[in-house]
Amino acid sequence: MDYSLNTKCVQAGYTPGNGEPRQIPIIQSTTYKYDTSEDMGKLFDLEAEGYFYSRLQNPTNDYVAAKITALEGGTAGMLTSSGQAANFFALFNICEAGSHIVASSSIYGGTYNLIDVTLKKMGVESTFVAPDCTEEELNAAFRDNTRAVFGESIANPALTVLDIEKFAKAAHAHGVPLIVDNTFPTPVNLRPFAWGADIVTHSTTKYMDGHGAALGGAIIDSGKFDWMAHADKFPGLCTPDESYHGITYAEKFGKEGAFITKCTSQLMRDLGCVQSPQNAFILNLGLESLHVRMPRHVENGQAVAEFLEQHEKVEFVNYPTLPSNKYYELAKKYLPNGGCGVVSFELKGGRKAAEKFMKNLKLAAIETHVADARTCCLNPATSTHRQMNDEQLAAAGVPAGLIRISCGLEDKKDLIADIAQALDAI
């Protein structure tokens, strides 16, 4: 039976048998015991499913990954130690030295850095395109060696809404997958696979955990991308892997399983960015209430954005579901129930005013974090985006005086009163 998303948040991924624990068990074990070497050998040959070492996989993680896979409507998923690891693994699973990535320029600063600096050092080139570029401009960014297109469904912190259909169409016309980081709306508010995305990533550190308690990431495969139809571009998936006795992932595990199996058995084996089972357990507690929390985050975000928009000390407000917003039409299409609780805005008076405002907030804390039960705020130019120069900041839609406020689950009346008194103090 296909349950609703609300029910999946609570119960998907783990179904205890008779007399088994009701809550997902934390399998706090690095290793697993087998009766014969032959049994274990089958795991190393990917002939049998199972666990042999928690650097690659752990049952607790797999229960939780299965829940997120169900929420996104995918066929396979895995947890990583962080959102950074999720995006790195998703890209590096199909890119290598000599490959090229097309990415939206409006993405989280850490991911921009990952693509523009660290992957470049590994020989992977990239071209950034404005999220609002025309189809022509987008298509012109592709090269023969392009292997992936990347964007954020709602960008952190610029809050641009990705036209997923436009990006998916261009990616598919060039025979490569679209990877969408869906951290901000979560599958409660947007499911990118329904619009043509092929792989979804998450920083589960944000709304999915939702309590600022556990760092983590996730990669989910839609199972729709036909790797074999573009075998020349994806030799890692479509030719034998000598480190697994000549297995060809796309043949053995099909469209539905190849991407995640390769990512787990190669990248986790060699790089080891696995989520701890303790964190996976905490993440699952967050997921159980995700469908209840997201509407409240949206309600608070909308109320705060509307308040800020009419305030005389505010230069502009970025919140996609404000009718005045540049992305309002895209938001209506992709985010009919709202996006998230993150609002960004610029104060008249730039950096100085921003500093004063933040200092005077009482409920909202200054944190390098978003998407938490407790309201927090940040000036990206001096923190998450400080590696970018002014030109890059402008391209990413993050002017130096921008404030990002992440509306938590408090009462919106109290949040607005706190913001109002901090504005008065400027």
Ligand SMILES: Cc1ncc(COP(=O)(O)O)c(C=O)c1O
């Ligand atoms: C949209 C997005 N993707 C990825 C990341 C990186 O996630 P993590 O901090 O869990 O490594 C972040 C972090 O803020 C983010 O906002």
